[in-house]
Amino acid sequence: MSDLKEAQGYELINIILPQQGKAKGVLDTLYKCGCRSVMHIGSRGSVLSENSSLLSKMFPPPSPKQDVFQLLVPAAKVSEVMEKVTAEAHLHISGAGGIFSTPCGPVNLSEGFKLWEGSTDGQAYQAPEQKRVGIVCIVERGAADPIAKAAILAGSPGPSVYFAEGRGLRDRVRLLRICKTAEKEIVVVVVEEIDEDLVFQEMSAAGRITEPGRGFIYTIPVSQGLLNLTGTDSGRKQSASMQEIIRAIDEIKGGKAWRGYNPILREATKRSCEDKPVLTDLICVTCVTPRDFNDVIMDSMLHAGAPAASVSHGRIERPVVEGEDTTGLRLNQEWSIAQSIISPNLLDQVREGIRATAKEHTIEDICMYTYDVPKAQTYLGK
């Protein structure tokens, strides 16, 4: 019934690059691997300053700007793509950036949406020794910094923050909606599995997520990843940043146990959110469309029962086709990534809703995919 074809076995790769002129090289590498569509959004890194003088409070140093690339890659090709990108952008160097992949459910594509060209054969990856987990937190704009700081203090690499617009409850309160901004900030961080609980709780507590109207925090599975994002900004006198020193000790000690969050101390400062229930086994539905169609797509998501949805705007990077005129003026098409986290029993309804909308508005370029959300936390009512 649907004109969206379904494909299985894709993984979502996120690449986070500080803006140091590497974006073009990475894109070329991706195109060479066979990738045909890369979502590109701007974000900022979060850096803790180690010197906190009055002057640096009056003139807070700017956070590093980053590019975030999101692309869907056949599962068998993930290792290859990640290796090539790592080599191209020197991601193994401290502070050079990050890359991680998330296994996805079925992907729905319109005819016009080219994801991948070329072979999809390759070695499926082996489960790594060290498992990682992504933690994502959506809060109102301006509230991200304390959360990012909490994450860094709890041992995560530097979080990335990007902007989004939220839809949901705000649209239903008539004119009073002007009291709340629709603008959201999304904090993304990838941590090792042993750190997951701590970072999750610290972020949740810092953002007071379990209070009404604050936001939403959830985890996403990560199959492989390499994160080298700076989280601290040391003074210029030191030859190594605190982050680098801690990492070196991690290596010598063979783990992070030495960092020793004192369990007794933790008990004393137990956060309120730890008692709060978490939601488990949700699903994140993502829909990528040109920005013009964003409103109808989000409407359809919400009509199908999704409690809320958020959207980030960006560009889509595609390899230049031979013969296409690229000189002179070029108008961008803006793209939107709409996301909603729903319970699995709503999934079919939401998907059908999006399909119907795509058909009704004859959207030619659309891509929809899902991935698991093992754990989430928000205000759940009294």
Add this chain to the structure above:
Amino acid sequence: MAAEQKYSENLKLGFNESVKIFVPYLWDKVAEQIKCVWFVIAYLVVFQWLVLGLGIVYSIMIALGVFIVIFGLAFFMEGLRLGLMPLGEMTGSTLPRKFPLWATLVFSFILGVLATFAEPAIFVLKEAGSGISPLDAPLLYSMLNEYSGQLVNCVGVGVGLAVALGILRFFYNWSLKPFIYVGVVTLVSLTAAIQFIPELNQHVAPILGLAWDCGAVTTGPVTVPLVLALGIGVCRIVSSGDNSSAGFGVVTLASLFPILAVSLLGLYHYQAKDFYDAEHYPAGVPEIVQNEVVIQEATFQEKAKMKIAEISALKAAREASKVYDYYTEKDLEAFLAGSLKPNYEFNFSGGVPQIVDGKIVVNNPTVTLTPQGNTPLVLKQEFQESPLWHPGKNFVEILKQSAKDATKAIMMLCGFLFVVLLIFLRQKPRYIDELVIGFGAAIAGMMLFLLGIGIGLSVLGEEVGSNVPALFGATTPWGMEGNYGPLISGGFWGKLVAILFGFVLGYGATLAEPALNALGDTVEKITVGAFKKNLLMQSVATGVGLGIGTGVCKIAYNIDLAYLLLPPYLLLLALTFISNEDFVNFAWDSAGVTTGPITVPLVMAMGLGIGAATGVSDGFGVLSLASVGPIISVLTVGLIVTRKHKQAKPASEETSTEVAA
């Protein structure tokens, strides 16, 4: 999960719940503005009380005005957020897709011209020129009187061209730097030519202050956010690079072009010789007019008489207080050698006034220099009880005027954009009601804001500003009677305190400027929060402070503007060259933004007050110095933080062992 209702249904909120949502929201917005405004107000009040030792006249009126300003700002900023900025961005992002390039440029041009007419700021300049005598600066006088219509048109065309060029720049992704080089080099050489070619210097030089201030003043609190949002919208569609300063740069051009336009207009009239007292002056025979004016303004003789009266009062007071201080033979030697210290009263009498070549020349006057005592001579008269309300300020009248100005400024610009968006572009915004609330809030905010400034902030500024000269000379305190001062003997230290006062006043007033707040928000938004608003605001405020301090210096010591403007602009060329594109955009744009409705009246009042005390006829030039300051400070801060950044990220080639699995 909680939301089981259908999405399309509106939530029914009871009255209590609505209040619970609305009240904290309102309080947040008001608190935000209090944070912006408290400093400058507290500073002015404390200065008047503690440093000058005077009470505040019209205190009730000022308190009410300040209260209104805070609410006005809160409403206006919400109006920007809900109405103006989304409208600008929406129009900007739709226009290039539905219309060809030339239509977009025509649209931008019209918007720029409208913005100039809509914003009342340009008329502030006429006030600055109110003390100008046609004999001292005939060309300047003519431009502000007979040719003021031409002046406004010229500035309008300048701004229109600037906006169009700025938008064109986005289409081709040009760097802002070459525009700055060309613009600044042209302006600097033009200014230098006018200043240093003797023939031009005599007539055209006085308009330099006007020209440079026009550049600073044109971009006001409605234009800036609208133009920024428009630029961002256009950039969303056309720019392809990783340009995180997208949408910026238009304001810079809109500040540079009017300077050029006004200078050229001045040169044109100079060349056509149709200004006051020149060959082709249309307003009749110069001599008669001149005589009339001499009688009307009675500049020279009456001023002299007033000075004499003032000094005889001082003398009488000195006699009464039995403080005698005379010059000795030694002082005469020092005077002849040119090294007499400047703390004396200047007084002349007698002589034969004649008209020579259109100037009044006094032959053989007696010039008397009387030393001021080393002990400060403070004359305190019994002031009558301070009135609480200015008799000349009619609340209803000012309210009407500000309502008119606000409606004109916002309706003209937003109406134009709205019509273009709905009729030509056929783009329907998702929430029209939100936009309409936004416009309403913006108009109400602007109205309250102008009203509050009219009866509160600018009165307070004028009061304190015109009392500042009491630090180094005798003045009549504002709104009171009698002589007062000098508080600090020896002109230098008093003037130094006045300069410091200017610095802090500039700093505080800038933090309260709505357009700068909007610019800060936009910078934060465009860089995905990487540049904090605070970084920009603090750097800009410091820069404005420095600029205004320099401006006070200019007036207090009567230094030619060109000597103070040219070196900083040359320095700026170098700074611009070595800074990165983002900071260049932010820095130059913030320069145009700083001189808004709060800073201008405060600074003008102080400039005119100090000017009157030191015998400088006009208060021009302070504003242009106030806009060059922030460019320097933002670029410097930019260089410092980016340098830190580079060093914080050493590209150590040591490989980490954490490898992708």
